[in-house]
Amino acid sequence: MTVKGTVHKYGNDVDTDVIIPARYLNTSSEEELASHCMEDIDPEFVRRVQKGDIIVAEDNFGCGSSREHAPIAIKASGVSLVIANTFARIFYRNAINIGLPILECPEAVKHIRAGDVVSCDLAKGVITDETTGESFTAQPFPEFIQKIVDAGGLLKSLR
Numbered sequence: 001m002t003v004k005g006t007v008h009k010y011g012n013d014v015d016t017d018v019i020i021p022a023r024y025l026n027t028s029s030e031e032e033l034a035s036h037c038m039e040d041i042d043p044e045f046v047r048r049v050q051k052g053d054i055i056v057a058e059d060n061f062g063c064g065s066s067r068e069h070a071p072i073a074i075k076a077s078g079v080s081l082v083i084a085n086t087f088a089r090i091f092y093r094n095a096i097n098i099g100l101p102i103l104e105c106p107e108a109v110k111h112i113r114a115g116d117v118v119s120c121d122l123a124k125g126v127i128t129d130e131t132t133g134e135s136f137t138a139q140p141f142p143e144f145i146q147k148i149v150d151a152g153g154l155l156k157s158l159r
Contacts, residue, residue: 001122001150003080003101004130005052008038008045009114014057015064016091020073033069034076051078054120056112058084062091071095081120083127083138085109096145099153103127105138122146 018041020033027033038045055061055074061084062070071094074082082095085106095102101122108127112118116131125140141149151157 001101002119003052003054003122004117004119005054005080006050007054007056007112007114007116007118008042008049008079009112010041010055010057010061012058013060013063014041016062016067016070017064019062019070020067025067025069030072030076033073034078037073037077046077049077049079052080053078054118055079055082056084056109056114056118057082058109059086061087062095063088066090066094068094068098071098071100075100081122083108083112083118083120096141096148097154099149099151099156101149103138103140105136108136108138111136122149 020037021040024036035046075098082102083105086104087102105127111134112129116129118127118129120127123140125138127136127138148154148157
C-alpha cells in the first residue's frame with residue numbers, strides 16, 4: 001500500500017493527552033475524537049488536516065497513558081501514516097491494533113519539514129519527500145503485522 005500527504009511536524013514527547021485531551025474521553029465516536037485531535041498542541045490541526053496527510057515527529061511519540069483513543073483520533077482525522085524517531089511502546093501496539101500505519105525512521109524525521117508532500121510505500125518502508133526529492137528507508141512491518149494494518153486493525157483482520 002502507498003500513502004501520500006502533506007506533513008504536520010511535531011517535536012519530542014507528544015503524549016496521548018495532547019493527541020486527544022482527557023476531557024474528550026467520554027465518547028467513543030471516532031468523528032468526535034477526530035474533531036479534537038491534537039488541539040492542545042496544535043489548535044489549527046483539525047482545520048488543516050486533509051485525508052491522507054502524514055504526521056512526522058521526533059522521539060517518544062504517543063507517550064503517556066495507554067488509551068487507544070489517541071491512535072483512533074489520529075486515524076479518524078484522516079492521517080494515513082505517522083513517522084517518528086521512536087514511539088512509546090503502548091502507542092506502537094495500539095496503532096497496529098486499530099490499523100494506523102507507523103514507521104520509525106530518524107533520517108526521514110531529520111530531513112522532512114512541515115508542509116512537505118511525502119509518499120510512502122508501506123510494504124517496502126520507502127519514504128519519499130516529493131518536495132525535496134529525497135528518499136529514506138524505514139524497517140517495514142513484518143508481513144503478518146502488515147496484514148493487520150491493511151485490514152484496518154486487529155479485530156477486522158480476524159473477521
